[in-house]
Amino acid sequence: xxxxxxxxxxxxxxxxxxxxxxxxxxxxxxxxxxxxxxxxxxxxxxxxxxxxxxxxxxxxxxxxxxxxxxxxxxxxxxxxxxxxxxxxxxxxxxxxxxxxxxxxxxxxxxxxxxxxxxxxxxxxxxxxxxxxxxxxxxxxxxxxxxxxxxxxxxxxxxxxxxxxxxxxxxxxxxxxxxxxxxxxxxxxxxxxxxxxxxxxxxxxxxxxxxxxxxxxxxxxxxxxxxxxxxxxxxxxxxxxxxxxxxxxxxxxxxxxxxxxxxxxxxxxxxxxxxxxxxxxxxxxxxxxxxxxxxxxxxxxxxxxxxxxxxxxxxxxxxxxxxxxxxxxx
Amino acid sequence: xxxxxxxxxxxxxxxxxxxxxxxxxxxxxxxxxxxxxxxxxxxxxxxxxxxxxxxxxxxxxxxxxxxxxxxxxxxxxxxxxxxxxxxxxxxxxxxxxxxxxxxxxxxxxxxxxxxxxxxxxxxxxxxxxxxxxxxxxxxxxxxxxxxxxxxxxxxxxxxxxxxxxxxxxxxxxxxxxxxxxxxxxxxxxxxxxxxxxxxxxxxxxxxxxxxxxxxxxxxxxxxxxxxxxxxxxxxxxxxxxxxxxxxxxxxxxxxxxxxxxxxxxxxxxx
Numbered sequence: 073x074x075x076x077x078x079x080x081x082x083x084x085x086x087x088x089x090x091x092x093x094x095x096x097x098x099x100x101x102x103x104x105x106x107x108x109x110x111x112x113x114x115x116x117x118x119x120x121x122x123x124x125x126x127x128x129x130x131x132x133x134x135x136x137x138x139x140x141x142x143x144x145x146x147x148x149x150x151x152x153x154x155x156x157x158x159x160x161x162x163x164x165x166x167x168x169x170x171x172x173x174x175x176x177x178x179x180x181x182x183x184x185x186x187x188x189x190x191x192x193x194x195x196x197x198x199x200x201x202x203x204x205x206x207x208x209x210x211x212x213x214x215x216x217x218x219x220x221x222x223x224x225x226x227x228x229x230x231x232x233x234x235x236x237x238x239x240x241x242x243x244x245x246x247x248x249x250x251x252x253x254x255x256x257x258x259x260x261x262x263x264x265x266x267x268x269x270x271x272x273x274x275x276x277x278x279x280x281x282x283x284x285x286x287x288x289x290x291x292x293x294x295x296x297x298x299x300x301x302x303x304x305x306x307x308x309x310x311x312x313x314x315x316x317x318x319x320x321x322x323x324x325x326x327x328x329x330x331x332x333x334x335x336x337x338x339x340x341x342x343x344x345x346x347x348x349x350x351x352x353x354x355x356x357x358x359x360x361x362x363x364x365x366x367x368x369x370x371x372x373x374x375x376x377x378x379x380x381x382x383x384x385x386x387x388x389x390x391x392x393x394x395x396x397x398x399x400x401x
Numbered sequence: 402x403x404x405x406x407x408x409x410x411x412x413x414x415x416x417x418x419x420x421x422x423x424x425x426x427x428x429x430x431x432x433x434x435x436x437x438x439x440x441x442x443x444x445x446x447x448x449x450x451x452x453x454x455x456x457x458x459x460x461x462x463x464x465x466x467x468x469x470x471x472x473x474x475x476x477x478x479x480x481x482x483x484x485x486x487x488x489x490x491x492x493x494x495x496x497x498x499x500x501x502x503x504x505x506x507x508x509x510x511x512x513x514x515x516x517x518x519x520x521x522x523x524x525x526x527x528x529x530x531x532x533x534x535x536x537x538x539x540x541x542x543x544x545x546x547x548x549x550x551x552x553x554x555x556x557x558x559x560x561x562x563x564x565x566x567x568x569x570x571x572x573x574x575x576x577x578x579x580x581x582x583x584x585x586x587x588x589x590x591x592x593x594x595x596x597x598x599x600x601x602x603x604x605x606x607x608x609x610x611x612x613x614x615x616x617x618x619x620x621x622x623x624x625x626x627x628x629x630x631x632x633x634x635x636x637x638x639x640x641x642x643x644x645x646x647x648x649x650x651x652x653x654x655x656x657x658x659x660x661x662x663x664x665x666x667x668x669x670x671x
Binding site for chain 1: 417518
């Protein structure tokens with residue numbers, strides 16, 4: 073197996089901030105790797121380094137066997153980039169956008185015309201292909217943006233938060249499309265704030281936090297790092313939350329996490345049913361009224377929290393400010 | 402294994418020939434021309450502004466201004482021609498800042514296209530719009546009493562010089578757009594050089610009527626030199642001295658701001 077993307081000790085500093093701190097990983101050909109992390113973790117900066125938009129201060133990176141600094145232009149002809157914001161021209165039609173990108177990939181006119189038509193069909197945009205993009209919905213723009221990144225038939229595709237801000241149905245369509253591309257052999261490196269997305273699409277996950285790699289592996293490996301299960305207690309009355317937390321704190325070595333919004337306490341635990349029963353007994357004896365009590369396998373959110381000490385996505389919001397700080401600098 | 406071989410990317414980029422670079426510039430120019438055609442209100446505004454200035458100085462203020470040896474209408478109209486292309490070019494700054502903010506610059510920078518093509522295609526399309534505005538203002542100028550007095554070649558050379566100046570100056574606007582990054586700021590910032598060069602020049606009144614401290618600047622700055630050359634070409638006076646100075650200014654502005662803009666583009670982040 074060849075690595076389609078290799079990153080070795082890449083470091084990038086913006087003023088006093090270390091945006092990327094000694095980042096190393098590789099993506100095997102035909103795999104999907106998800107860069108997971110909150111806003112400002114350095115995901116976009118890393119994508120910008122790998123797509124030759126930004127020079128790293130130190131370290132080495134290769135894409136499709138080419139050095140990002142020495143062979144920048146060669147890399148540009150073998151990659152596709154779709155951003156967080158649909159970077160298509162509002163005043164051009166969908167088809168004009170795609171054909172322009174094809175021309176700039178230095179394809180022959182007959183070739184890029186065919187491919188633009190194919191891409192429109194594939195993205196179910198045929199009907200809207202000759203309308204100006206300003207008439208498109210958000211989902212249509214995002215599909216067009218992805219189509220534009222595929223005009224050069226790139227073996228390596230970079231997707232920067234491809235589904236941020238999309239409604240669930242459009243997101244599922246996009247996931248399915250990405251899976252199709254991967255089935256055809258495309259290597260994909262995507263960034264996301266959503267555990268679910270990383271788990272769904274990626275074989276390998278790299279967790280970025282404040283510019284450095286906090287953990288990497290498959291979804292299962294990351295969950296095993298946490299070990300065991302998660303005990304979840306939901307109390308009826310907000311006032312009981314702290315009490316419940318202190319009652320069950322003794323069942324694990326890690327401190328419990330309180331979610332005041334949901335009246336919920338979660339706790340990573342080693343055992344299974346025995347812990348559940350012990351927790352139930354302790355809470356019942358103390359007269360804490362319970363809405364729900366259960367034990368489950370850890371989600372990637374739990375893993376992220378235990379690795380980095382803070383949740384991945386603030387409140388799971390779908391809407392994003394138009395410019396995250398890391399996209400700006 | 403065979404499947405892998407097929408997916409193995411071609412490791413060398415197609416060498417970037419001049420032909421491909423010209424094709425890239427053509428593609429980007431076409432994109433920007435389509436944008437201009439599809440926002441006719443912008444084209445309209447770039448005609449309205451110099452129209453107002455022309456009518457203002459021809460009919461409202463012109464009656465009070467005397468210039469030696471020339472009807473004021475023949476004095477002021479060539480200056481308004483230059484103003485028309487300077488105003489038209491300001492949209493370069495705005496449009497580049499917009500493209501930068503929308504992430505479009507990122508997309509194009511990630512493509513194997515010739516790097517200068519993005520900016521060259523922008524400035525070329527904008528100069529096309531300026532030419533349309535200029536054609537209208539020339540027609541209007543003739544309608545309010547302006548006349549070309551020299552032979553057709555000299556007059557064409559004068560118009561060509563105005564367009565050349567407008568093109569060179571569009572690279573100043575390109576640098577402004579890429580440097581300030583924000584569309585609103587870009588629009589405000591782009592007005593400054595236009596204001597200074599147009600009003601502190603021989604466009605509207607002779608430099609000799611200005612205060613002594615202003616005269617050295619006003620007499621030697623590029624807009625004055627260019628307007629003097631254009632006037633001489635239209636009126637049939639000795640044009641050579643001003644003409645080569647104006648040509649040097651155009652070449653200098655173009656070269657310096659091309660380099661600055663390219664450098665900003667290479668490092669561009671939204």
